[in-house]
Amino acid sequence: MPSKRTLKMFLDELASSTPAPGGGSVAALSGALGAALTSMVCNLTIGKKKYAEVEPSMKKILVQSEELRETFTSLVDKDTLAFNKVMEAYTLPKDSEPQKALRSAAIREATKEATQVPLEVMKHCIDALALAQEVASRGNTNSISDAGVSAIMLHAACESAALNVRINLNALDDSDFTGWKADELASLLSTSRMMLDEIQAIVEEKMKND
Amino acid sequence: MPSKRTLKMFLDELASSTPAPGGGSVAALSGALGAALTSMVCNLTIGKKKYAEVEPSMKKILVQSEELRETFTSLVDKDTLAFNKVMEAYTLPKDSEPQKALRSAAIREATKEATQVPLEVMKHCIDALALAQEVASRGNTNSISDAGVSAIMLHAACESAALNVRINLNALDDSDFTGWKADELASLLSTSRMMLDEIQAIVEEKMKND
Numbered sequence: 001m002p003s004k005r006t007l008k009m010f011l012d013e014l015a016s017s018t019p020a021p022g023g024g025s026v027a028a029l030s031g032a033l034g035a036a037l038t039s040m041v042c043n044l045t046i047g048k049k050k051y052a053e054v055e056p057s058m059k060k061i062l063v064q065s066e067e068l069r070e071t072f073t074s075l076v077d078k079d080t081l082a083f084n085k086v087m088e089a090y091t092l093p094k095d096s097e098p099q100k101a102l103r104s105a106a107i108r109e110a111t112k113e114a115t116q117v118p119l120e121v122m123k124h125c126i127d128a129l130a131l132a133q134e135v136a137s138r139g140n141t142n143s144i145s146d147a148g149v150s151a152i153m154l155h156a157a158c159e160s161a162a163l164n165v166r167i168n169l170n171a172l173d174d175s176d177f178t179g180w181k182a183d184e185l186a187s188l189l190s191t192s193r194m195m196l197d198e199i200q201a202i203v204e205e206k207m208k209n210d
Numbered sequence: 211m212p213s214k215r216t217l218k219m220f221l222d223e224l225a226s227s228t229p230a231p232g233g234g235s236v237a238a239l240s241g242a243l244g245a246a247l248t249s250m251v252c253n254l255t256i257g258k259k260k261y262a263e264v265e266p267s268m269k270k271i272l273v274q275s276e277e278l279r280e281t282f283t284s285l286v287d288k289d290t291l292a293f294n295k296v297m298e299a300y301t302l303p304k305d306s307e308p309q310k311a312l313r314s315a316a317i318r319e320a321t322k323e324a325t326q327v328p329l330e331v332m333k334h335c336i337d338a339l340a341l342a343q344e345v346a347s348r349g350n351t352n353s354i355s356d357a358g359v360s361a362i363m364l365h366a367a368c369e370s371a372a373l374n375v376r377i378n379l380n381a382l383d384d385s386d387f388t389g390w391k392a393d394e395l396a397s398l399l400s401t402s403r404m405m406l407d408e409i410q411a412i413v414e415e416k417m418k419n420d
Contacts, residue, residue, distance in 0.1 A: 006216050007239075008283070014246040015279060017253035019352075023359030026243050029217075030363065033236050036224040043227035069225060073218070142229075145377040149233030149370040153240065156366035160359040166417060167355040207376060 019087070024079035024114075027160035028121050030153050031072035035128050037150035038065040041135040041143045054138045061131050068128045072157075075121055079164070082114040108172060115168040115181060118161035122188040125158035129195040136202045148203040151196050158192040229297070234289035234324075237370035238331050240363050241282035245338050247360035248275040251345040251353045264348045271341050278338045282367075285331055289374070292324040318382060325378040325391060328371035332398040335368035339405040346412045358413040361406050368402040 042062035089106040136147035252272035299316040346357035379388045
């Protein structure tokens with residue numbers, strides 16, 4: 001569990017010569033950091049007289065952002081596990097034709113599965129960005145830079161996950177699957193970019209008026 | 211020390227209603243994650259026959275990226291400490307004119323100091339992006355997505371730190387200081403953006419040819 005590791009241990013493992021955890025796990029962690037910052041803005045808004053009006057919605061957002069934080073945190077390790085499964089498939093014997101066929105099938109299946117994890121990260125980023133937008137618009141203005149950083153980390157998570165989806169798709173020769181996923185990826189990426197731009201405009205406006 | 215905390219503890223503290231650690235610490239952590247991924251690509255390149263030619267330069271890059279990782283990690287806590295100093299200054303008494311003057315001066319000094327930490331993060335991001343560009347260009351192609359994620363996290367760190375510089379500058383009325391810092395910030399941000407674009411073009415090219 002990443003949650004049991006110290007930050008230092010995680011960074012050491014990352015920097016080491018083992019290929020996992022790698023960029024895929026960092027994408028998920030970036031999502032968890034983004035969701036945590038949205039939660040923080042909620043927590044710094046709830047209970048403040050000036051923001052009494054938005055308190056019920058901030059409480060709802062907090063529940064959702066905390067759920068997303070948990071999901072992202074679990075995806076940090078899921079990505080590492082999925083990657084290790086692909087590596088295992090590559091170690092299968094390939095001495096005979098049947099063995100070669102089995103090995104290819106195992107690699108294909110493991111790679112498809114490994115594509116799902118970063119794709120899931122991307123989808124959750126869109127949900128989390130919607131919450132970040134809410135807290136940027138209506139949360140405590142003193143925390144506006146935290147709402148901005150939340151959005152930056154969520155979009156970075158989405159872009160990073162996209163690279164991991166693509167490197168897995170490159171390894172697949174199943175063109176139906178790869179074509180469909182590539183479309184999904186492009187749409188998620190452009191949505192995330194658009195949401196970040198919108199949130200950054202809100203942050204800009206609030207920083208000016210501060 | 212952030213290094214002694216588990217990931218879960220750090221994320222919990224982040225999400226809580228204490229304003230620090232917040233976006234400033236996340237900016238520094240994002241830098242550490244980016245630097246760690248550059249180190250990982252170095253480690254996955256060193257010792258490989260195919261990359262024997264670049265091995266000496268990868269070893270040099272690794273030393274530098276590990277130094278930067280350590281610097282970024284220490285800045286995670288430095289940001290929290292600097293923020294807490296600003297908060298302390300605000301709690302100083304303001305019952306008399308001399309007290310008010312002392313309090314204002316203390317807030318100003320603490321805020322200037324708090325501006326330095328994210329500005330330092332931004333400068334280190336530029337150095338780290340130069341290393342990420344090297345490993346994207348000449349490192350192990352199998353790790354090209356990790357080099358890409360490294361650059362994404364470093365630019366996200368730079369953008370996040372910029373928001374923290376700006377929110378501190380907003381609180382200062384020292385126009386010489388703020389004008390000078392604002393120029394420095396704009397130049398660092400555009401350099402970081404340009405470097406990310408360049409690295410993403412390299413990653414794109416290598417992913418296509420894979």
